[in-house]
Amino acid sequence: MRYDSVTDMIGDTPLVRIDAAVHGLRNIDLYAKMELFNPFGSVKDRAAWNMVRHRLPGAAGRGETVVELSSGNTAKALAVIAGMHGLPFRSVTNRMRVPEIKDLLLLLGAQIDELPGRSECLDPTDTDDPLTRMYHAVSADGAGYLHTDQYFNDLNVQAHVHGTGPEIIADLDGRAPDYFIACVGTAGSSSGVARVLRAHDPAVTVVGLVAEKSDFIPGIRDIDEVHEVGLFDPGTYDVIEAISSDEAIDGLLTLVRRCGTLAGPTGGGAYQGAVRYLRGIDAGLTGRRTAVFIVCDRVESYLSYLRDRRPELFRQPARANSVHSLTGDELAAAPTLDVAAAQAWIDAEQPLIVDLRSPFAYRALHIDRSINIVDDRFGEMLHGGLPFSRRQPVLLVCPVGEKSARYAALLTRMGHPDVRSLTGGVIAWRDAGATLVRD
């Protein structure tokens, strides 16, 4: 397959059957529309491209910046497309909550503006909320912005009216599925596909999925937030159901572990929501039915989201020589010295002084002749074994003498005969009037 431009690869995604042994529905064939196969990784590639393509000619010459309110896949696709056409891209968001996506956007060259939080000491007469102000600024004519306005732009819906919807019908041999299930973000994909399917067969049932309130599933809205979406029309959906992040992750795990489909949380949510909805119907069916759900994007960008919610999935073997494994007795027996004794010991033995504070703080002020290894890095080194000779006396210091005592206990357990912790830490040292230097 040969293409002139990567944007020609957008769309024409496969429709893949989910094994009945996995979903357990007896009378329904369940298919996944694999939007994760789009070149920039998601269903939003279609909308992004359709919203900007006709506005690209001459945009660079006019010095325009592409701007969108997005913290996820639309921003990703627009950042790539803007980059290909020599335009800057700016994403404005109040919900940049997935670190991998943030880093990826920065890598792609996007500028990300995070909106301020709500005022703590509220002035209700101040109607000037930052989002509205931003919206007016980027929408004004001649302001130098190419604002794609995904929540209100009908071209977002059209991308699916002309692409996603007809593709599904073609892949089902010219028939509309009986059930169509999709998560709702901007409502672009679900509205566009629903329009095409209904026109083909008015009997199709459309299920819209939103996040449970005060839950968070990256890429979609909760039941209140959908009402802020211009493209959202409750009449599009026969049913709107809420799914929890827990259910979305369960679905994601089924798709990635059993179906060879590396779906992100909304793909998992759509699968889980589809099976939950269809299970009730399946029992009463006599003939065969077909259902389609959308897998919007891929799992890799959500590892920290998953780690936060399901730490047990990332279980790692316990590491050797960890401060967390110290017993109360070992801690109590940690060898320590107070400031006066430490000063005498330094004069007599010239121990290696290891300052465990951050380099930034160490640079400003420290005990003369000490070296700096920040505590977490020191901990990493100890996993591998003793980092200095047993014949080298060592004095450990930290701000208050607590962490240094832990590491002194650990080094003692690891067989170092002459390690001490400075009691009360650098604070006690300073308060005793002992010298601190800045190199």
Place this chain on the structure above:
Amino acid sequence: MTRGVRLVRYLQPRVEGDLRSLLDDHPWLHQVAGALGSPLNLVLPDQVARNAERFREVYRAHHLSGGIYFAHKANRSSALIRALAGVGGGADVASLGELQHVLAAGFAPERIMATGPKSREYLWLAARAGVIVNADSVTELSDLAGIVAAHALPRVRVMARLSGFATTGTTVLSRASRFGTPATGTAPLWDVLAEHRDRLDLLGVAYHLDTVGLPEKAAALDGCLSAMDDAGRHGLNPRAIDIGGGFGMNYLADAGEWESWTSELTAAVLGRRPPLTWNGHGYGLRNEGGTVRGTLGVYPAHRTVAGPDYLDRLLRTESTAHRRPLGELVLDHLYELYVEPGRALLDQCGAVLLRVEDVGDDGRGETLVRVAGNGTDVGLEQHGVLMDPLLVPRGTPAPGGPAGVYLTGNLCLEADLITRRKVFLPSRPQPGDLLAFANTAGYLMDFSAGAALMQPTARTIAAYRSGDAWRWCLDDRYWPVTGREGTR
């Protein structure tokens, strides 16, 4: 009737501990309100001391030292201030009057932080008394140095308030502040402090951001750490970072009530259910062609992380510049940490009582309850806090179950509503009943109380325990020894 019950949308206040016990004592409440009139403010001085201790626990968990300066502006009560003086707390004052008030309450000068816009009189008294001056600008510092020189006053400890912090990675936008020197242009600050070295002692740098957003505050604290380093390189010796207030309060008992109320408000704005507010007020939301536009302009009344927990969360937040928790960075540098909580220190510290004067129908199917007090006596509407009062019946509660009512005030103004939200009560109130607005000590009590139309302003009384019984005295009669004669 069942239809009526389905429409009930309580936002019940979170009321705990001593405040709960006091507000459950209905005969006591009627007795004091009968004697002192409506409106009446209650404050609980022992509770503010316990709240300060909870902040102290967060300090201990992070091994940090430094002062907790109560932002006086949140309440004018003398009892609360004196209770804090009694347990070694600090005070953040924002005017000459507040400074005089806390000096008279017994705060040692190093426990007083003078913030806010400053007159020459305010600067003189601050310098004379030896309190810490938290300066908003370079000009303020040179004015202060001038006063110190002209009046041969001792060297003054100063903090330099900063604003407009730069961020790394993403651009974290923040509302512009009227106060503070731009953190990106501190050179003139260090120059003026070096020039007046023998008059001004730079204790550290400060910020206060009016936001609930943690990323903004983390960026500001990061910026302060850099500024401290910068000051050190300019030969100054700063020791403390003041991160201001804004730790927030959780007002509501039940997250579910808050979530369903806000959902229902959206539905009401879209015309999908009957209004929940006076004249369909949207609190910032509006209906544009079937889509909700605007932003809900109210205080986030239910918060899972507020007060000391919010401070803890901030200290655990990783610095984007140094990839290490901010609390550990402050400690690594041996800096002290100062905070200026206002609202958060007053959690469960008070209530406003209003007497029901009249209950009637407005002819459009709504129940109006007129109370002896107005919107300046309990600032729910002014500060965007949405919650129900507690009903304290005088006799047998009216039959008929829960009631949704609008609360109107005693001013001859159409706009005088205690809150534009329809409040829900377990039964229809009756004249002579009391409404207790719980947990209103922070900003909602006397922040803007005045004597509009010559209506009476509230008296404030301090309530304290004596064994199992509640006792009280007028606010300005309360001292930390009050009611503790037995213990000396």
